[in-house]
Amino acid sequence: MVTRFLPRFLPKLHKEFLRVNQLRKYRSNMSEVSEESTPAKRSTPPTIGTHNGTFHCDEVVACFMLKQLPEYENSEIFRSRDDKALQEKCEIIVDVGSEFDHGKKWYDHHQLTFKDTFSTLRPEFEEKFDIRLSSAGLVYCYYGERVIQSILQRERNLQLSPQNLKLAFLQIYRNFISELDAIDNGVPMFEGGEPRYKISTHLSARVGKLNPSWQDSNRSADQDQRFHQAMAVAGKELVENVLEVACSWIAARDHVRAALEQAKTVHPSGEILLLDKFCPWKSHLVDLEKEYQVEGVPKLVVFNDGSSWRVAGVPLTPSSFIGRKFLPTPWRGLRDDELSELAGIKDLVFVHHTGFIGGAKTQEAALAMATKSIEFVEN
Template identity: 25%
Template sequence: MIDNNKRRLDTIKHFYGDESIKNKVSLVIVHNDTFHCDDVFSVVMLSLINGKVQFIRTRDSDIIKTGDYVCDVGGICNPHSHRFDHHMYYFNETFSEDYDVKLSSSGLVYKYCTDELFKKFDLNLEGDFYNYIRNEIYENYLLPIDAIDNGYNIFKDVLPRTISTIVGSFNSPKQNFMDKDGVLDFERYEEEQYKQFVKAADLIKDDFIRFMTKIKSVDVKYFSAVKELVNSTTEKYIISPCIAYTQGLISKITKILNKDLLFVIYQQPNKFRIYAFRKSKISFESKCPLFKDWRGKRTEDLKQYSDFPGMEFVHSSGFTGQADNLKTAIAMCEYSIKHNE
């Protein structure tokens, strides 16, 4: 009978030396050859959860069996044994019934390791708030990775440069490792791919930590206060006493509370900034832009509208504007709502 534990230790020792065995560093297996955002990000999340991991890029079934975690390879999806592949013909798992995009390996790691990941960011959440933050992170960070990796067409006329594109750009061109007859030196290629994988992992790790820091410092910190503010609002606009109450967070909470707000007014020293809410988070079109005749004008040109003293500017698209007093800022919102075309 094959001793998988001994084989695992031999594998780690071979690749990383005795020190890794002594320190009981977890071993993550991912596939070799071309890497994608999902396998790179899986390693990143597991490194955050475990403090440190070693990883091996292989398709060797004997080596795959030695991994503490196996991601994006191996043909098995079994969260209990930390097997997170999604390439099987029968695999149809999504993050929840609210989504119809199949999970990639990173989506699987996030779905089944959320609690461990949250602990590393000191996110001690419960109940509906836990579910809200968990979904926010998935929808805004993991979902695009899942969709792109599984071949969903999520773009129309313009192909943006996404985190998946950037991670993919770290792959080494195989042409650089071919001889004059076009034969690939796979061993040399893989040596370089390992280095490039590490660079890609460092990049997405930094990006994800920034993302999580913002989630913690905005969504988590101000959720209750913003929810109370939105709940108390009876108008189509909301007056925010704090610029830390971001328009994005206010917009999310209005959706949760089933309210239809059109503008937010931020009180700042000697000025009141207005922002129109978007029709959706993936649209730049405002639900109700500021009145069309004001758009693209600044203080001098706006003086002709004497019913609105103190108007300072309105953006050419009408998504934002500014006044030097609250009364005019409110009047600008109300007039724009009344005359929205």
């Protein structure tokens, strides 16, 4: 019975055999292609690459920032100028390789074609920076927000709101990273001439001094150890800067914001600000005036400096000694009873001889001093 039906099935069986055999060959060939095209497996955790030899502040800080991120916190740092070795060993490469490609995670800035600044990579920020980025600036532009949040989470168990994170990110670039970018790229502080004196104690200088001396006969032996020492020095300063910005600078901004919003409850003109607690206010006021579209309106700020109440004139710029409104000329240089009698206000303490600031024993006296100063008409 089986013998009778076997001939009619043989062609089908042979055809199926050929199909299966071809499929096996195809899978085998694809496996070989896949093995040939797959790059060598990199280490776990991933390795960070940078150049060897003399180190500089920008790649030291760049490496430190990367190691604040969960994916790189346990990473080794491979230092070499061998591009092939760097590409084989490292998942991310900074300050070496002659290529900037965020997709590949290569962050070098030395090539002639590199022109990027903070503003070109992060155009959503209105403040304009025209300083060419270093490797520190490149890493900060792409990973800075996460670095800030990671440091705050570890050091203070603190999470910033999106708005405050944006403020902190910009401020830390402004007062920390931009300096490293400028120094590494040789950007002069003054146009048209050398400064009258040079500061040799800035972070980049201190990191540079951690390199072995030119007289050291065994310069390369402890280079990597010195690099990690430099990371600790620069990293400590970065962490302190992040904490100062996030925990103090932003809080001060909130105090000034509240005072500006309530200014017309202090005086109908909106020209007097009352700070319920003293904080650095000058630079914040400049920014917030633009935000609230009241540029130039605030004239005097009343605050408690810890020992007594003060009335200070708002300067034309944060570093200026020239104010929008000073205390009345007849009061200047007077103190205590003489001042109180002339001004017709009890509990006054002094008015500086330039009139940019005055003091009082109570908040009420300080507010009265500010009010009379606003309304006073100089001859």
